[in-house]
Amino acid sequence: MQAVFKRTAGLLNIPTHYCPGCTHGILHRLIAEAMCELDILHRTIGVSSVGCTYNNYEYFACDMVQAAHGRAPAVATGIKRVHPSKSVFTYQGDGDLAAIGTAEIIHAAARGEKISVFFANNAIYGMTSGQMAPTTLIGQVTTTSPFGRDPDAQGHPINVSEMMATLPGAVYVERVSLHDYRHIIQAKKAVRKAFRVQEAGLGFSLVEVLSTCPTNWGMDPPKSMDWVAEVMIQQYPLGLFRDPKLEESK
Amino acid sequence: MEKRVLMKGNEAIAEAAIRAGCRYYFGYPITPQTEIMHYMAKRMVEVGGTVIQAESELAAINMVYGAAAAGARAMTSSSSPGISLKQEGFSYIAGAELPAVVANIVRAGPGLGGILPSQGDYFQATKGGGHGDYRNIVLAPASVQELYEMTIEAFNLADRYRMLALILGDGALGQMMEPVVFRDKEPIDLPKKPWAVTGTGGVRPHNTITSIYIKADVLEAFNRKLQAKYAEVSRREVRAECLNCEDADILMVAFGTCSRIGRGIIPIAAAQGVRVGLIRPITLWPFPSDVIARAAAQPSVKAVLTIELSCGQMVEDVRLAVDGMKPIAFLGRSGGNLPTQKEILQKIMKMVGR
Known part of the structure; x- marks a missing residue:
């Protein structure tokens, strides 16, 4: 019998700890497949951050470093400057990247660090049980905005991709989603492109990936996917914010 | 050269x-x-x-x-x-x-x-x-x-x-x-x-x-x-420098800039008939507790004086090292001020009852 689908070599044979229906598993697979397809798995170094993905260094088959909360872009900077010919990526959530690590992500992009950032935006703090994130939508109920996010008291969501696109060093910025197979295919293309931009030495690349958190959203997985498609995308429109025009060879 | x-x-x-x-x-x-x-x-x-x-x-x-x-x-x-x-x-x-x-x-x-x-x-x-x-x-x-x-x-x-x-x-x-x-x-x-x-x-x-x-x-x-x-x-890896510690009457403990000031006290005090020794911790961690304890245990040593550019921090480790064997005195300056040789000397003379 012929195998038509199997584990990617980019992920080790270890069960993940993610909740059922969470899209982190999909994003892990896309990154792992991209590394294999581009044949860079053996010379890629990843950086795990703090949040639900704190220990994904155990899952990826490439060399991995675990970073303090929000500091992954600074840690990746140190690694990349030592190994400029290797590919270096960070995997960060919205609390890590858009709250505590805002300075690190902005300045890594401003310096044009040749790293790739995969930014999972699920509009909530997952790991610590559903607190409001900088990306939480207006009116969204969380454990720290129990009556819905009130812009008067709690401000407005941060659109990271739009903000990053103002920085010349951020040469590739795209927002994608994982809510259906068509969008997953598009997300895969974006992940590959981020690595290729880095491999070409063009500068900083960031892919914002709209993700689900059924557990803390209080929705089942299909309803979570619908919520991304119908509600979240209105705040976070998909698209290409910075495009370095790569040769379409690979 | x-x-x-x-x-x-x-x-x-x-x-x-x-x-x-x-x-x-x-x-x-x-x-x-x-x-x-x-x-x-x-x-x-x-x-x-x-x-x-x-x-x-x-x-x-x-x-x-x-x-x-x-x-x-x-x-x-x-x-x-x-x-x-x-x-x-x-x-x-x-x-x-x-x-x-x-x-x-x-x-x-x-x-x-x-x-x-x-x-x-x-x-x-x-x-x-x-x-x-x-x-x-x-x-x-x-x-x-x-x-x-x-x-x-x-x-x-x-x-x-x-x-x-x-x-x-x-x-x-x-x-x-x-x-x-x-x-x-x-x-x-x-x-x-x-x-x-x-x-x-x-x-x-x-x-x-x-x-x-x-x-x-x-x-x-x-x-x-x-x-x-x-x-x-x-x-x-413990490192410390001992100056004039043998048979000292008073033992100073000081590191860094303070040890330079302390070093200058030794001949001045000697001229006034007081033998002063200096222990200079070079590693602050690991702390040279044994070196300090051995020097302080000498019968000649009347007291130990810790000198710091602080309100008293290393002195706690000196106290632990000496473990009650001898009285511990402290002289510290802060805010960016340095202790003068004169004030250290006055303190030492007071400690030896002069």
Whole structure:
């Protein structure tokens, strides 16, 4: 019998700890497949951050470093400057990247660090049980905005991709989603492109990936996917914010 | 005759780091240590190294974390308020067992304090500062020549034990100019680092650098391993200088800039018939407790005087070392002031009942 689908070599044979229906598993697979397809798995170094993905260094088959909360872009900077010919990526959530690590992500992009950032935006703090994130939508109920996010008291969501696109060093910025197979295919293309931009030495690349958190959203997985498609995308429109025009060879 | 170069203390640190094979410096400006980054910015270009002026001290120490994880000799430097910000990184570097070097050219605190010399970061340097059970090697130079030599030593110790080595200077040492002889003992032989993240090359399982252990038993086992390492450092790496300690009436304990002042007291007190000895801790962690205890135990010693540029920090370790054998006195100045020989001498005369 012929195998038509199997584990990617980019992920080790270890069960993940993610909740059922969470899209982190999909994003892990896309990154792992991209590394294999581009044949860079053996010379890629990843950086795990703090949040639900704190220990994904155990899952990826490439060399991995675990970073303090929000500091992954600074840690990746140190690694990349030592190994400029290797590919270096960070995997960060919205609390890590858009709250505590805002300075690190902005300045890594401003310096044009040749790293790739995969930014999972699920509009909530997952790991610590559903607190409001900088990306939480207006009116969204969380454990720290129990009556819905009130812009008067709690401000407005941060659109990271739009903000990053103002920085010349951020040469590739795209927002994608994982809510259906068509969008997953598009997300895969974006992940590959981020690595290729880095491999070409063009500068900083960031892919914002709209993700689900059924557990803390209080929705089942299909309803979570619908919520991304119908509600979240209105705040976070998909698209290409910075495009370095790569040769379409690979 | 050996060639002598007149240098600022801060510059000597930078030159030493480069001669020790450090090619990655990450910093953020703060007085009175910024000359380290100025010097690095020019000199690193000549040796093909990297200098990044980071967006914050937090980012700088985390760049060091990344570069150290990648297998390189890397350092950062700062002064007290900036070192406070780096404490998160200190704890992670300890937890991930990474070799790294940091220089703290201490200024007076707390808060923004002032830019003048101080030793008020002794507690922070030797007792932790960041969270969790960890230690840093802390070296206390007392001259520009020693800043040079101990920076090289810091890199060697950091690599040998896979831990952070901290150079604890002060604003006076960083800013003063003295002649330096570049005594490069042997060519730099960087140790192999098979644990570093370099890409698997397709020939080995993936390397991971982490400080998180969710299971209690696993974390406790890791803590035991760290403590065993710290015990080995305590056995092997204690350094102290003893001057005139034999049969001393009064024993002074002072490090860094204070030890220079204390050294000058010895002949002056002798001229007045009081034999004063000086113990200068060179490693503040591991602390030379045994050296102090042995010297204090001599029947001749009436009391021990700790002199610091603080309101009394190292004196607690001196008290623990002496363990009630002899009375402990303290003389400290703060805010950036230095004790004068006159006030130290007055204190000593009072202690011997004159």
